[in-house]
Amino acid sequence: MSQLNSDSDPSLAEVNDQRDRSRTPLIVGGVLFLVLLIGCVVLGPIASALLQVRENARRTTCMNHLRQLGVQIEDYYVVHNAFPPGWEVPMDEAPSLPTWGWPSKLVSMTDITYPTPQDLETPLAEVLIADDQRMEFVQTYFQEYLCPSDDALAYNGENHPDRRWVHDGNPVPFGLSMYVGNAGHRHDAVGSQVNTGIFYGNSAVTLADVTDGVSHTIMLGERDLTRCRAGSWPGVPDPMKHDGGPSIWNVVAGAKPKINAPPWDGDMLCGEGFSSLHPGGANVLLVDGSVEFLTTDTDTQWQPEPTAGKMGVLQQMMIRNDGEKNDP
Numbered sequence: 001m002s003q004l005n006s007d008s009d010p011s012l013a014e015v016n017d018q019r020d021r022s023r024t025p026l027i028v029g030g031v032l033f034l035v036l037l038i039g040c041v042v043l044g045p046i047a048s049a050l051l052q053v054r055e056n057a058r059r060t061t062c063m064n065h066l067r068q069l070g071v072q073i074e075d076y077y078v079v080h081n082a083f084p085p086g087w088e089v090p091m092d093e094a095p096s097l098p099t100w101g102w103p104s105k106l107v108s109m110t111d112i113t114y115p116t117p118q119d120l121e122t123p124l125a126e127v128l129i130a131d132d133q134r135m136e137f138v139q140t141y142f143q144e145y146l147c148p149s150d151d152a153l154a155y156n157g158e159n160h161p162d163r164r165w166v167h168d169g170n171p172v173p174f175g176l177s178m179y180v181g182n183a184g185h186r187h188d189a190v191g192s193q194v195n196t197g198i199f200y201g202n203s204a205v206t207l208a209d210v211t212d213g214v215s216h217t218i219m220l221g222e223r224d225l226t227r228c229r230a231g232s233w234p235g236v237p238d239p240m241k242h243d244g245g246p247s248i249w250n251v252v253a254g255a256k257p258k259i260n261a262p263p264w265d266g267d268m269l270c271g272e273g274f275s276s277l278h279p280g281g282a283n284v285l286l287v288d289g290s291v292e293f294l295t296t297d298t299d300t301q302w303q304p305e306p307t308a309g310k311m312g313v314l315q316q317m318m319i320r321n322d323g324e325k326n327d328p
Contacts, residue, residue, distance in 0.1 A: 062147040066285040072106040086199030097125030101235035101251035145177040160229040165237035174232035182218040183252035196319040211321045214287035221274035221284040227263040228270035255318040258300035
C-alpha cells in the first residue's frame with residue numbers, strides 16, 4: 001500500500017486555489033455579460049430617448065426656418081401686394097435660359113451682399129454666363145434654408161448634380177435649399193399656364209386669390225436632399241427641361257406625389273413633392289404662417305382636374321381656390 005508523498009502532492013489549499021483560477025475566465029465572462037445586459041436594458045432606452053430629443057430639436061429648427069420664411073414672404077407681400085413669382089418665364093427666349101426663383105426675391109430683401117432687389121433686375125442667365133464674382137454668391141447656401149435632419153453635406157453642401165445649370169458641358173451648382181413652394185395641382189413643367197398653388201411661372205398670387213382660406217392652403221414645404229434632391233434658392237436652371245433633371249422642381253413642389261414618396265425621379269415620386277428625413281412625415285408652412293406636420297399617410301388622390309369629392313387631402317391643401325377646406 002503506497003503512502004502519500006508529502007513533498008510532491010499538492011495540499012488541499014493548493015488544489016482549491018487551482019480550481020478557483022480555472023473558474024476565473026467563466027466568472028469574468030459572466031460578469032461582463034451581466035454588465036452588458038444591464039447596460040442594454042438601462043442605457044438602451046436612454047440612448048433612444050437622447051436620439052429622439054435630438055430629432056425633436058432638429059424638427060423644431062426646421063419648423064422655425066419655415067416660420068422665418070413665412071415672415072420674409074409677408075414682408076415681400078407688404079411691398080409688392082402679392083406673393084413672389086414662383087419663377088420668371090421669359091416668353092421671348094427659345095430655349096428658355098436660367099431664371100430667378102421666389103427664394104431669391106426673399107434673399108434680396110435681407111442684409112446679404114448679393115443679390116439685392118436691383119441685382120435681380122439682371123436676368124440670372126446673364127449673371128451665370130458672365131462667370132464673375134456673382135457666380136460665387138449664387139452658389140452660396142444659407143443655414144436658414146437647410147434642415148439639420150438632412151445630411152446637407154451629401155453632395156459637399158451643394159445641390160444635387162442633376163439639379164444644376166449645365167454650361168459648356170459642366171454642371172454649375174446653385175445655392176442649396178431644402179424648402180420649396182407650392183406650385184399647385186396642375187402638372188405643368190414649364191409654367192405655360194396658371195396653376196392652382198401659390199408659386200408658379202410669373203405668378204403674382206394675392207391673399208384674395210386664396211379663397212379656400214389661409215389656414216387651409218400650403219405655402220411652402222420641406223424636401224430632403226439625401227433621397228429627393230431638395231432644391232435651390234437662386235432659381236430654375238432650365239425652365240424648359242422636364243426630365244427629373246434641372247427644372248422648375250428646384251423651387252416648387254407639385255401635387256401628384258404623396259408625402260415622402262419613393263425617390264427619385266418621376267412626377268409621382270419625391271423629387272417633385274414634399275419630403276423630409278423626419279420620421280413619419282414632413283413640415284409644411286400654411287399661408288397664415290402656421291406650420292403643420294403632414295404624415296406620410298396623408299390622404300393623396302390626384303386627378304387631372306380638381307374635382308370636388310375626388311381629391312385627396314394633400315391635393316386640396318395645395319389648391320388655393322377649389323372650395324374644399326381640409327385641415328392636415
